[in-house]
Amino acid sequence: MRTEEAIAIGILLTLFFLVSSGTATIHVPDNYETIQAAVEAASLGDTIIVSDGMYIENIEVNKSLTIRSENGSNSTFVWAKYPGYDVFNVTADHVAISGFTAEGAIGAAGISLLYAEYCNISDNHCTYNYDGISIANSNKNRIANNSCTANLLAGIAIRSSANNKLSDNCMQDGGIWVESDSIANYTHEIDESNTVNGKPLYYWNDVADGRVPDAAGQVILVNCTNITVEGQNVNNASIGIAVAFSSDVAIRNNICSYNTYAVLLKYSSNTKLNANVMVENGILIQGNSLHDYMHQIDTSNTVNGKPVYYCKDVDGGRVPDGAGQVIVANCTNIIVEDQNVNNASIGIAVAFSSDLAIRNNNCSYNQFGILFEYSNSNHIEHNTVNANSLDGIQLRSHSNNNILAYNSANSNSGAGIRCFRYSNKNLIANNTAKNNTNNGIFLDESNNNKIYSNNASNNDDNGISVCLSNNNDIRNNLANDNDYYGIVLWSSDENIIANNRAKNNSDNGIYLDDSTTNSIANNSCSNNGDKGIALKYSATNSIANNTCSRNEYGIDFFVAANNSITNSNCSNNTNTGIYLSYSSDNKICDNDASNNVNHHGITLDASQNNEVVGNTVDSNLQAGIVLVIASENIIADNTARNNGYSGIYLGDSKNNSVAGNSANSNLQAGIVLWTSDDNMIANNTAQNNGNNGICLNYSSCNNSIYLNNVVDNTVNANSLNSTNIWHSPSTITYTYSGNTYTKYLGNYWDDYTGTDSDEDGIGDAYYSIGRDRDNYPLMMPWASYFK
Template identity: 30%
Template sequence: MSIGTAAAATITVDDDGGADYISIQTAVNNSTDGDTILVYPGTYNENVDVYKQLNITSTGGASVTNVVAASEGDHVFDITADGVSINGFSVSGAGYYKAGIYLQSCSNNILKNNNVENNYYGIYLHYSSKNTLTSNTAANNDDKGIWLHHSDNNVLTDNIAVNNNDIGIFLSSSDNNMLANNNVENNAMESIRLFSSSNNKLINNTAEDNNCGISLSSSDNNVLTDNTAASSNGYGVELYHSSNNTLTDNNVENNVRTGIYLSSSSNNKIYNNFFNNPDNAELDGINTGNIWNSTKAAGTNIAGGPNLGGNYWAKPDGTGFSQTHIASDGDGICDVSYVLDGDNTDYLPLTNITTSDNQSTGNVITVDDSGSANYTSIQAAINAASPGNTILVYPGTYTENVDVNKEVIIKSYSGNPDNTIVKAASSNDHVFYLNADNVTISGLTIKDADADGIRAGEFRGSSGTSNNNTLINNIITGNDFGISLSYSSGNVLDNNSISGNNISIYMGLYSGNNILNNNRVSDGIYLEMSRNNILSNNRVTADDYSYAGILLEFDSTNNTLRNNTILDNNHGIVLENAAYNKLDNNTILNSSVHGIMLDGAYKNKFNNNTIANSSSFGITIYQSVYNMLENNTVLSNGIGIYLNLDSNNNTLTNNIVSDNGDGISLNFHSDNNELTGNTISNNNRGIYVADSVNNMIFNNFFNNSINKEFGTDYDMESDNIWNTTQTARTNIMGGPYLGGNYWATPKGTGFSQTCTDSDGDGICDSAYVLDGNNTDYLPLTEITAPEKKISSSGGGDGFGEATIREPENAIDNATMSAQDDSKLLSVESIEYSEEGEVETIDEATEEGSGTIPGFSVLPAIGVLLIAYIIHRKKDH
């Protein structure tokens, strides 16, 4: 042993002998705080517990200095002291739920130049803060490459996390960390994921070739700057239930599904990013208050333009918004806004500036009916314009029928449609007819045509087409059709107010891939032979003329309707002979006949819609097959869900059907349907079945004064199936088996409320006979969760384990408690494991309570290992 200073020594280790020790652990055991342990090249088969402040450094580096777990059931390096440095090792061999380098409740440690490979976890920080990880490689681990859990104020720089079988770098419940210049590639899941983690900074990281680039879930106030998120199989950047984050100067490119995905994420700032993906943005749920651009200011933006503003929106095929829209004044900001959905708009999207752009788009043509501009009519300005010109229309009233036959931007100078009005000169003609592509009409009032306010595409037998137009911020009123699209695709209709027309918006004759967003419509939206359109965040109300709020008919397929509000129509949404459409998160209220009606429709999906207060029917399925209704809420209608006349093979799953006349009604040869997981309560009758057979009706919750009734005036008896085979799986009441249905009444006298369950399996001991042809052979009942007691097995070291065998009839939500009459226990955390699943339960009650709080045990059957950490107050 050589002496370095009076305060610290240098200890040597060589597995071949000739040094102070042949194992690292022996050197640690014989060291004192502040010592340096130099490890010579070799392979060290050991698990090293570092419980002193030490500098452990290899002399030859990670390529020749290997530390391999002697026991794969333990961490390779287990660090519990502060001020430790681990430098220059290859670390491998930690098995199930163990890490190559593990830091537990310690701080101010440095991990540097290590290759941590072929472990379960690579590097795992648990309740450890103010540590520095630099120039490490975490690769080929069975789970996460680098994991920070409840670990704050750490710095991760210049690390590589590649080819791990889960997440490259994962932060859970970890705040105020810095991740900079890390390279995270080819991991099975996310490159970088933050869960319940806030105030972190991610700067200049590369996240490529993963399932997802950078993911934030329930994570707020983070900053992402100068990162690259590219070539993922899913999202480049994901924000899920995450708010108040800032994303600037990032490159998000070539991701397969979407560049950036937001779900229920609000008040984020997302600007000066470069997006180049086949689909740049996807928004689900409610995403309000997000800011997609800064205030326009001089400064080089991410596209090289002279002004900061919003984001650059490109596509690999060259059809992105920023690639197809111009800056007529050469400022590098598109002349029109880019609307993502009704709540999210980039008002200053970036574009390129080239010499040819300046030459071809520099002309702005002005129109003023008072004679003080270039032209007094819009038509004259169009006739004089070159493709790409902008036509600014000053306030006034322009009486003309306008034919647009070239690519131009027509917008009001004021931006206010109330003072810039275009009305039909010939009332039986259109106001605007578009026979060109890439036309923008913005900020105008368009009115008083017996034909169409705006028509794009085919017109009166012509074979014209018009695609990729933008109609935004207009008022359209007093026309036959407000906007009519025929053979017209790729258009954006955003933030228009369309009322007082016979039909507000008509899309027909194979008009596809249009986006209708955030429009206020009072005369219906009709789609005929139109495909692949997206209707989102529109508000559709009725007037005297409208048949339906939204109508899809005659081979209208693969359309998406989401987040629309449909009020006070005869029929809210109607699908006639329409297929493969998807309706999500729509609200349909106060319809006089049907909230939603399917007539000859097939293979449509309805998810998370709310249908309420329809006078006759909430949802009607008429001569329609193979449709799926899932997670819908159907309230206070005449009949909740009504299947009639050969409506077969439909699936109704996990719907809430309450406060209706009849909850669900099956009539006239509505056969082979499946009803599972539905809550059917507080209706006059829960389910009514007449002349309909072979329906599978199981795992539903019925709680109505009359739960079931069968029609008696028809030729064919109704013989249906009311239970599946008893199967080990959580049922609608939380019990361990699927079987039949739960039959309750508001008075507590229902069959399932009063039956016996002698074996405690959650299945009534006897069948429930509904009528002569219908029996629920496995009706469900409730079982009470058993209370389990576990006694502390901890000794003087303050740790303990207990194994609990759950009986076969155990269910989730079991209550676990630690008994300690002396009240000297403080439970820190709980983990449970079963068949490879491990999760950490919430932190326990206050110190000294001696109680483990209640938690859910899933799955409930089998041997569960409950591991809990106990601090005895007397031992600290």
């Protein structure tokens, strides 16, 4: 009984607190200058009222709020500060936004709902965005009384969302765009109070046996049968007539102009198209089975005054000249050549077909120039696919063993050439993919492709991009002058990147992110804005015989492990030749990292267990090899000469082995240790350096320094506030003057003046090094003791 009473009292107290605490009203700009600042300061349930004016910002709404203007969208304007981001991005439930003009997000949306539910978007004007209003992975929202005009793709876009209610929205120059592979995400309440270009939108779901009324602004049929769409004039509606998950629909005698797609058939069958006139748009068919491509489309349908050729179940033959659009489904041995199919949404579309020859066609100014799905062993050669709104050529959905050669895929807004969704074992060779807004060539979830001898240069993104794709062979390509990377691998393994030229790119020549077991060999990666070759979160890659000069950094690793860099030229870079940070267990062998302009030849920063062996690091502005906060590394058999500061430098580094190196003729010192302990410095030569041969500064202690030749330096050794061991940690067996001894051995100092009375090769007196001393100075260079 007491427990129940306690619970009841707790509930009453909670309710009292909630009621008494209430919600706040925040005014912009009175309380906060920007809407974003007000959002960040607000608590759940607060109301933000925005006064008249222009606000230039991108607003992230991540809590339940009401945001409304004081006097409506004609008085309150929010312009995207960053046009690639949404004006309002809502990621919380129970958000209300009303009374704004949201504009200028040409790469995003005026108002975006992302993973948001129970939101209310009303009385807004969304213009000059990519999407006016975007609803993605968001359910049960209300979109009402909005005006969406002059947006690039759609007035309202609904992607992978369900059970939203749209009413009284006015869309101009763009309608509704619904995108999903699931019929559940087409379940919305969208009535005829929504208009497109002043005419009602007909969104029919689960309707059988009917005719769409005349004068539609846009038609969308979902899960319908035996519907007739005729006599409509649907222009500038994003998609004029969309049929999804439906069958036996008749589309005839319509005029569809200036849409992204005139007619979309998605996961539908047995649609009959007759006598439709399409101007600067065409037909898109989507599905994942042959059944989805089985329609009746005759040549009475025209695109730009020319017939649509829909080839279905045909073996052999040639598509007649003068096509407005070409669609091939379940065909073999068809030739499509010498066509000029422009402004047709998709110039040439191929599905479930093989052994086709697609050649010498011009497919420009479409959404896709050439699109292949579920199609194998085709030849796509000598085509011009320029200035399309998406990709020039796209292979997707298990399109395998195709040959793409000698095509011109330039100036497309997507990629020049793209392999997507498990399109494998294709040969992409001798193509030009330049000046595209996206990548020149893009492999996305596609394996075992060969990318040979293409020119993927001057693209706004990357030259060649490989994402979630394995075992591809990328050779002999030009990937120059791109705005980001020449060649990039994202989460991609076991690829070969060989004999490519990746020069003059704004970022890196070749870049690997979260990628393993790739071979990067014989590439020329010079004159790039950042790195010649860069690895991030990547392991077990081989980097060999590359030229990485005249970049900011030659080769750069960040959190990279078990990789190798061998026989590469990393000279003449602005910063450092080879730079490793937070990286371990890598091997850096036989490289030339000389003449780097502002810093070092090789740097290990906060890195462990790496091997730096056999490299040449000469004439760098500062040091040949630098270790900073680095441990357990091996620095062996390197040549570090004529550097502006030191040959080898260790700063705040421990337990490293520095052995067998030549650190000669450096401006300041051969080998420097700065606050570095417990390192081994052995078998090195430090000769003819401007100041010190070996220098230990600021409490560098417990280092073992032995069997080094320290010759002809201004001061052979300097130890400042440091206590170290200047001889071998244990006895060593050696031969001197024909006799064998087992003793401790120190270092060879050319300015040692002591005697060797017992002729064992060890001086009788110690060699003084500040507060330290070498108790076993050698009478001859150390190598003489091991012949």
